[in-house]
Amino acid sequence: MTTILKQEKDLISRQSAILEAGFELFAENGFAATRLEDVAARAGVAKGTLYLYFDNKEELFKRVVENTLILNIAPIEAKLEQHQGPVLPLLEDVFGHIGEMLSKSRIGTFPKIILAEANNFPELAKYYCDNVILRIQGFFTKIIEKGIATGEFRKVDPEASARILMAPFLMLALINQTPVIRDGIGLDPKAHIKAARDILISGLKA
Amino acid sequence: MTTILKQEKDLISRQSAILEAGFELFAENGFAATRLEDVAARAGVAKGTLYLYFDNKEELFKRVVENTLILNIAPIEAKLEQHQGPVLPLLEDVFGHIGEMLSKSRIGTFPKIILAEANNFPELAKYYCDNVILRIQGFFTKIIEKGIATGEFRKVDPEASARILMAPFLMLALINQTPVIRDGIGLDPKAHIKAARDILISGLKA
Amino acid sequence: MTTILKQEKDLISRQSAILEAGFELFAENGFAATRLEDVAARAGVAKGTLYLYFDNKEELFKRVVENTLILNIAPIEAKLEQHQGPVLPLLEDVFGHIGEMLSKSRIGTFPKIILAEANNFPELAKYYCDNVILRIQGFFTKIIEKGIATGEFRKVDPEASARILMAPFLMLALINQTPVIRDGIGLDPKAHIKAARDILISGLKA
Amino acid sequence: MTTILKQEKDLISRQSAILEAGFELFAENGFAATRLEDVAARAGVAKGTLYLYFDNKEELFKRVVENTLILNIAPIEAKLEQHQGPVLPLLEDVFGHIGEMLSKSRIGTFPKIILAEANNFPELAKYYCDNVILRIQGFFTKIIEKGIATGEFRKVDPEASARILMAPFLMLALINQTPVIRDGIGLDPKAHIKAARDILISGLKA
DNA sequence: AATGAATGAGCCTTCATTCAT
DNA sequence: AATGAATGAAGGCTCATTCAT
Numbered sequence: 001m002t003t004i005l006k007q008e009k010d011l012i013s014r015q016s017a018i019l020e021a022g023f024e025l026f027a028e029n030g031f032a033a034t035r036l037e038d039v040a041a042r043a044g045v046a047k048g049t050l051y052l053y054f055d056n057k058e059e060l061f062k063r064v065v066e067n068t069l070i071l072n073i074a075p076i077e078a079k080l081e082q083h084q085g086p087v088l089p090l091l092e093d094v095f096g097h098i099g100e101m102l103s104k105s106r107i108g109t110f111p112k113i114i115l116a117e118a119n120n121f122p123e124l125a126k127y128y129c130d131n132v133i134l135r136i137q138g139f140f141t142k143i144i145e146k147g148i149a150t151g152e153f154r155k156v157d158p159e160a161s162a163r164i165l166m167a168p169f170l171m172l173a174l175i176n177q178t179p180v181i182r183d184g185i186g187l188d189p190k191a192h193i194k195a196a197r198d199i200l201i202s203g204l205k206a
Numbered sequence: 207m208t209t210i211l212k213q214e215k216d217l218i219s220r221q222s223a224i225l226e227a228g229f230e231l232f233a234e235n236g237f238a239a240t241r242l243e244d245v246a247a248r249a250g251v252a253k254g255t256l257y258l259y260f261d262n263k264e265e266l267f268k269r270v271v272e273n274t275l276i277l278n279i280a281p282i283e284a285k286l287e288q289h290q291g292p293v294l295p296l297l298e299d300v301f302g303h304i305g306e307m308l309s310k311s312r313i314g315t316f317p318k319i320i321l322a323e324a325n326n327f328p329e330l331a332k333y334y335c336d337n338v339i340l341r342i343q344g345f346f347t348k349i350i351e352k353g354i355a356t357g358e359f360r361k362v363d364p365e366a367s368a369r370i371l372m373a374p375f376l377m378l379a380l381i382n383q384t385p386v387i388r389d390g391i392g393l394d395p396k397a398h399i400k401a402a403r404d405i406l407i408s409g410l411k412a
Numbered sequence: 413m414t415t416i417l418k419q420e421k422d423l424i425s426r427q428s429a430i431l432e433a434g435f436e437l438f439a440e441n442g443f444a445a446t447r448l449e450d451v452a453a454r455a456g457v458a459k460g461t462l463y464l465y466f467d468n469k470e471e472l473f474k475r476v477v478e479n480t481l482i483l484n485i486a487p488i489e490a491k492l493e494q495h496q497g498p499v500l501p502l503l504e505d506v507f508g509h510i511g512e513m514l515s516k517s518r519i520g521t522f523p524k525i526i527l528a529e530a531n532n533f534p535e536l537a538k539y540y541c542d543n544v545i546l547r548i549q550g551f552f553t554k555i556i557e558k559g560i561a562t563g564e565f566r567k568v569d570p571e572a573s574a575r576i577l578m579a580p581f582l583m584l585a586l587i588n589q590t591p592v593i594r595d596g597i598g599l600d601p602k603a604h605i606k607a608a609r610d611i612l613i614s615g616l617k618a
Numbered sequence: 619m620t621t622i623l624k625q626e627k628d629l630i631s632r633q634s635a636i637l638e639a640g641f642e643l644f645a646e647n648g649f650a651a652t653r654l655e656d657v658a659a660r661a662g663v664a665k666g667t668l669y670l671y672f673d674n675k676e677e678l679f680k681r682v683v684e685n686t687l688i689l690n691i692a693p694i695e696a697k698l699e700q701h702q703g704p705v706l707p708l709l710e711d712v713f714g715h716i717g718e719m720l721s722k723s724r725i726g727t728f729p730k731i732i733l734a735e736a737n738n739f740p741e742l743a744k745y746y747c748d749n750v751i752l753r754i755q756g757f758f759t760k761i762i763e764k765g766i767a768t769g770e771f772r773k774v775d776p777e778a779s780a781r782i783l784m785a786p787f788l789m790l791a792l793i794n795q796t797p798v799i800r801d802g803i804g805l806d807p808k809a810h811i812k813a814a815r816d817i818l819i820s821g822l823k824a
Numbered sequence: 825a826a827t828g829a830a831t832g833a834g835c836c837t838t839c840a841t842t843c844a845t
Numbered sequence: 846a847a848t849g850a851a852t853g854a855a856g857g858c859t860c861a862t863t864c865a866t
Contacts, residue, residue, distance in 0.1 A: 014850095028325050032238030036836065046852045048838080057836070116322035118384045119234050129390035137391060154408075160401035163393065167373035167402075174376075178324045184335035185343060187369065195366035196373075202360075203409025242861065252827045254863080263861065426829095440737055444650030448857065458831045460859080469857070528734035530796045531646055541802035549803060566820075572813035575805065579785035579814075586788075590736045596747035597755060599781065607778035608785075614772075615821025654840065664848045666842080675840065 015053050017043040022064040027109040027177065031061055031117050062124055065114070068107065069128065073135050080139060087147045088205075092197060094143075098169055099193030108173030140165045144204065153204045161204065168196035221259050223249040228270040233315040233383065237267055237323050268330055271319065279341050286348060293353045294411075298403060300349075304375055305399030314379030321380075346371045350410065359410045367410065374402035427465050429455040434476040439521035439589065443473055443529050474536055477526070480519065481540065485547050492551060499559045500617075504609060506555075510581055511605030520585030527586075552577045556616065565616045573616065580608035633671050635661040640682040645727040645795065649679055649735050680742055683731065691753050698760060705765045706823075710815060712761075716787055717811030726791030733792075758783045762822065771822045779822065786814035 021042035025034045036057055040047045054060040076094060083090050102108040110128070118125035140162035147153035172192055175182045227248035231240045242263055246253045260266040282300065289296050308314040316334065324331035346368035353359035378398055381388050433454035437446045448469055452459045466472040488506065495502050514520040522540070530537035552574035559565035584604055587594050639660035643652040654675055658665045672678040694712065701708050720726040728746065736743035758780035765771035790810055793800050 118386050122386045125386040129387050160397045164402050164405050167377040168370050171373040171376050180324050180328045180331040181335050191366045195370050199370050199409035203405035530798050534798045537798040541799050572809045576813050576817050579789040580782050582789050583785040592736050592740045592743040593747050603778045607782050611782050611821035615817035
């Protein structure tokens with residue numbers, strides 16, 4: 001049984017290693033400019049091994065995206081579900097939460113990959129749209145609606161405003177994954193999130 | 207002489223046609239997925255002709271970007287230079303101005319191209335950063351500083367806040383060039399700009 | 413116009429060279445064991461050049477087959493059409509004709525290729541079946557029917573007998589293209605055809 | 619000991635299963651297009667197991683051929699040896715015998731395999747030539763010689779005529795293993811053999 | 825200057841073979 | 846002995862680039 005467990009672990013870690021390697025290289029170079037040979041090398045396996053886990057390059061790409069997309073949206077949504085009382089503290093909390101996530105994990109790479117390849121992989125873009133963007137947008141929309149209901153916020157268009165709340169996060173995600181530009185404009189994630197929270201929440205308040 | 211002029215004009219228009227075609231295809235498919243054969247076809251020339259005007263694919267890409275980048279930042283900057291009195295009306299005006307530009311012209315394609323290929327073309331990204339992003343950022347920074355000076359705005363971090371002002375524009379630019387996503391989330395450019403102006407300006411006001 | 417003619421000739425000869433090279437190698441090694449690189453080398457062109465003339469390996473294979481199949485069936489059929497009087501001399505003539513063709517040209521390679529790849533290329537086999545085998549079979553069937561009508565031949569099953577007439581030709585075609593076996597069994601094409609004519613015609617005679 | 623016997627039997631049956639599976643797939647797809655993975659699957663063993671019984675793909679192929687080649691020529695030869703009196707009845711008998719064998723068993727697959735791969739496996743072809751073709755040819759040659767001696771047959775070239783006798787069998791073997799063509803030309807084995815016997819024996823008779 | 829046929833390096837993918845378990 | 850995951854050489858195909866016309 002120990003052996004079985006070990007094998008299982010090996011299998012999982014090997015697949016993970018490939019997904020991980022694929023993630024890094026796709027994020028760095030885009031889909032086309034990424035060579036499977038390099039993915040294999042970074043994962044520490046042979047070229048042919050990739051095909052034991054993935055049908056082809058496209059499928060690997062999709063799985064890389066999907067795999068990482070089972071992201072921390074659910075826990076955030078849960079917070080809102082359980083939440084009682086004024087939404088302002090929740091919103092402030094969420095700003096910090098997402099901001100930190102985008103600064104530290106590499107989850108912010110995805111918007112970039114998806115946007116870059118959206119025309120070449122429309123189904124993938126749709127998938128991302130439905131499972132990530134729309135869920136986040138829905139989350140913010142509900143917060144705004146609640147805030148309007150409790151009188152905390154002015155009467156704004158909840159959905160359009162939700163997208164305005166999301167914009168600084170998108171910007172952070174994109175630019176933080178692009179060193180040349182991030183360093184070029186001197187963007188500091190913490191200050192960025194702080195300014196976003198400050199201005200946007202002030203702008204919503206009644 | 208007429209002939210010479212005509213020839214010259216032909217030369218110019220041929221080069222333009224290539225740049226134009228390259229722009230459209232690079233914007234649609236990214237750098238790698240764009241085939242020079244298709245660029246040539248769309249420009250109405252033969253494949254070999256491209257090489258009479260451009261050294262290679264990379265150079266064509268750079269020239270496409272550089273060529274179209276001489277965008278209308280200057281007039282906007284000029285407005286600020288000449289401007290007297292309260293900055294709020296100017297800022298409101300600028301919101302509409304940029305919003306319209308991004309909705310109608312294809313200038314919004316660039317952020318997407320640049321971000322997608324920033325790691326493969328760092329000099330290009332740097333160039334774009336210096337000549338476009340930083341200038342726009344500087345523009346907004348100055349407006350905020352002036353607004354703080356006139357007492358119109360709260361005391362915020364001008365540069366970080368400038369980036370928050372830019373975020374919805376970046377979002378609009380990116381998503382508007384990506385039909386799958388634009389339609390997927392139901393983004394309406396006008397409503398988007400309206401909400402941005404509303405929330406951000408309220409958020410800045412003293 | 414001289415130039416145009418020359419170019420046209422070049423194009424034709426290049427395509428022919430590829431078909432020729434493909435023919436030889438496919439005949440020698442079969443479909444799978446033939447490398448396009450070798451086809452290109454034998455045709456005196458680069459690997460990529462093949463793709464200017466053929467979509468892919470399969471298509472090249474089919475074209476090789478089809479191309480050579482516009483063979484000398486038509487002229488033989490014509491003979492029968494024009495023929496008057498007793499069919500025996502015609503049949504004897506045809507034996508010599510086909511025998512010579514199979515001995516000298518490499519047209520006899522096809523049955524072997526087709527049979528070997530029939531399961532991998534069923535449409536091709538069907539094509540060959542309809543356009544070659546059935547036409548030859550029809551030709552012999554008609555001769556036998558005529559011969560029965562004129563009283564030259566016994567009353568035999570015309571179609572089944574036609575296939576018996578064809579059998580020695582098939583054998584010759586297959587074995588003559590397979591040196592190991594041809595030499596191994598000491599098959600001499602002329603003697604083979606002579607014996608076939610002798611026995612089969614005697615066997616049909618009334 | 620029962621166990622040992624069982625193991626031994628398992629070994630034998632496993633090897634047989636592989637040879638069997640190989641036979642079917644090689645016959646269907648040819649050498650190159652047959653994947654060892656499929657052979658293993660059809661034999662109900664793992665891919666690696668093949669290599670416990672065979673050095674490599676080529677060797678498996680040869681063994682598949684050799685293994686099944688020990689066909690029933692001997693009993694037929696014996697008949698001739700013991701035979702006394704007129705050969706005509708024997709020849710007629712043999713026609714039915716071989717015809718039935720080719721229609722029912724899969725022994726007719728071999729000519730196709732051998733011919734298709736003769737250039738890639740010359741020793742195999744030689745082996746088949748010496749042990750099968752030449753023996754059958756010798757058998758028919760002797761019958762014809764005897765028949766000439768007894769005055770039953772005309773004075774023909776015995777060896778060349780032997781090959782003419784063999785031709786319809788070869789044709790049947792090849793085409794019967796190739797459904798597309800067999801169905802395409804509407805070949806019926808029984809009628810084919812009947813016509814062959816009829817015409818060829820008539821053709822030989824004095 | 826313009827063409828487009830030709831080139832060949834490069835990459836994805838397959839599959840015979842190996843080897844740790 | 847048996848397994849099947851892993852390997853990597855080999856080959857089909859694409860497309861940026863060249864060059865004869």
